[in-house]
Amino acid sequence: MPIEKQVKTYEKDAVIILEGTTPNSQLFFLTKGQALAEIKGKVVGTIKAGEWFGEIAAILGTTRVATVRAALKCDVLVFNGLDDATLADVMQRDPKLIRKLIEQMAMRVKETSERHAGETATLNERVSRLQSAVAGTLYALERLSEKFKSKVMAEVLEHLRGRSGVMTGDAGHADPQYFTSSKQTIWGP
Secondary structure (H helix, E strand, C coil): CCHHHHEEEECCCCEEECCCCCCCCEEEEEEECEEEEEECCEEEEEEECCEEECHHHHHHCCCCCCEEEECCCEEEEEEECCCCHHHHHHHHHCCHHHHHHHHHHHHHHHHHHHHHHHHHHHHHHHHHHHHHHHHHHHHHHHHHHHHHCCHHHHHHHHHHHHHHCCCCCCHHHCCHHHCCCCHHHHHCC
């Protein structure tokens, strides 16, 4: 089967892959043009001529994780899975394409890992700040609850402890500037 029969042309802005759809085992190789990868409408990458795309969903049988849209007019080799005879023929004729596929997949894993590490660091920082804020708020509520013997404050205190997992207040995390009305009651004169 000649490779040319597998080439599909996409005009500028045409959708090549739609996020969330089933892959039907298809994987793609961009022979001409440029495409953009988008996740939830946000551009997350560029695909240039000589690059593979759609391979992860095709190999794993998962839904497409991104929309791929032609940024320019594109010519794309479309393969119907890893068992496609044309794919085997192309790989035999040019073994560098196998290496390119492996390199791209490794690069995507690396980029995803780096992005995940950055997102995790940001989330950990936010969690730490929230735990600190809760500990400071608990400290203030504990002092106010002791002073006013309020059942309502005691209930709020227990709710905050139970829902946050922070069990005790910490004076070091309570910032007096945020307790303008109750500052003297919490910290004294």
